[in-house]
Amino acid sequence: MKKALFILLSLAFAAGLFALISTSLHNFNGDAWNPGGEICEPCHTPHAALAVTDAPLWNHAATAEVFDQYLGYDMDADGGTVGEPAGISLLCLSCHDGVTALDAFGGAAGDAVNNSLTSHDTLTGSVFGTDLTNDHPISITYDTALTGVDTELHDPSGANTFSAGVTIQDAMLGGGDQLECSSCHDVHNTSALTSLLRKANTASALCLTCHDK
Ligand code: HEC
Ligand code: HEC
Ligand code: HEC
Ligand code: HEC
Secondary structure, eight states, rough: HHHHHHEEEEEHTTTTTTTTGGGGGTTOOOOOTTTTOSTTTTTTOOOOOOTTTOSSSSSBBBOOOOOBBOOOOOOOOOGGOOOOOOHHHHHHOOOSSSSBTTTTBOOOOOBBOOOOOOTGGGGGGOOOOOBOOOOHHHHHSOHHHHHHHHHHOOOTTOEEEEEEEEEEEOOOTTTTEEEHHHHOOOTOOTOOGGGGGGSGGGHHHOOOOOOOO
């Protein structure tokens, strides 16, 4: 019985069915800037975590940059103004801002500045940097009340899901109503989709989960 289970698991691994963080670009094992070789350590620590708002046992220095946010076309969320990135988005930008060192974790200052990361700006070949004016708004409030003002958005507490059992509401963070990078991305690659997405964007399925167009 055990042997059969072992063979089954081996086959599953061989077929890549267990494609989690270890098979993603977020597996930093083997990267020169991560000599300890641990996968979780650049982001998390079991002890002596940093006091960073909304962060789960966080081990990475927070970005100190000031960002230029998306200005909006006809935005309704938060009165139409997008503020500075906050919460989980700030954690992502701590590596994806092109300024803060990747190896600034575990108390180290770090010096491996990330200037080759792919980003929403891959078409121009640049990194995220601090200019988010051409990126989807983040750190905005997306709750049921917003869908009363912007009727072309699905109610986040409604039936739409990103994957089995994961509603829009589940993908809202920081008090349960903030749209962040993690609303569209799955940092641990548990969905095993390209670009660490929560849901494949085939025929814009990801966009249509929230937008009622
Ligand atoms: C690139 C940074 C990064 C790496 C590497 C990483 N995490 Fe995370 N983790 C995050 C962020 C950001 C969150 C909070 C937001 C989210 O869940 O999307 C999080 C949340 C969590 C949570 C709480 C929420 C949940 O999903 O249950 C656990 C537990 C966790 N991580 C465990 C791990 C473990 C174990 C590893 C290593 C195998 C790991 N993480 C690697 C960034 C990372
Ligand atoms: C997690 C939910 C969610 C997903 C997924 C999502 N959006 Fe959005 N999007 C929003 C919310 C909420 C707003 C803010 C709407 C407002 O304030 O009127 C917004 C704003 C926008 C805006 C700006 C509107 C303006 O007036 O400036 C555009 C354009 C847009 N989204 C397109 C997309 C596209 C394209 C995708 C897929 C790649 C996508 N969105 C995925 C929730 C989402
Ligand atoms: C510890 C630093 C670090 C943190 C924190 C971090 N990333 Fe990354 N991320 C990286 C690196 C390094 C890469 C690899 C880039 C490359 O090789 O081009 C990457 C790659 C990615 C990719 C591209 C994946 C692909 O398959 O193309 C996405 C998407 C991404 N990160 C999103 C996020 C989001 C969202 C968060 C926050 C929830 C986050 N990252 C937090 C360092 C980080
Ligand atoms: C509304 C959904 C949405 C939000 C919010 C969002 N992304 Fe993305 N992101 C995508 C989609 C969809 C892609 C796939 C490529 C594309 O269409 O540009 C992508 C691509 C990327 C890539 C490039 C991956 C590659 O393989 O080239 C990175 C890195 C990334 N996102 C990081 C982030 C970070 C960091 C944030 C927060 C500051 C963020 N994203 C917020 C939807 C989103």
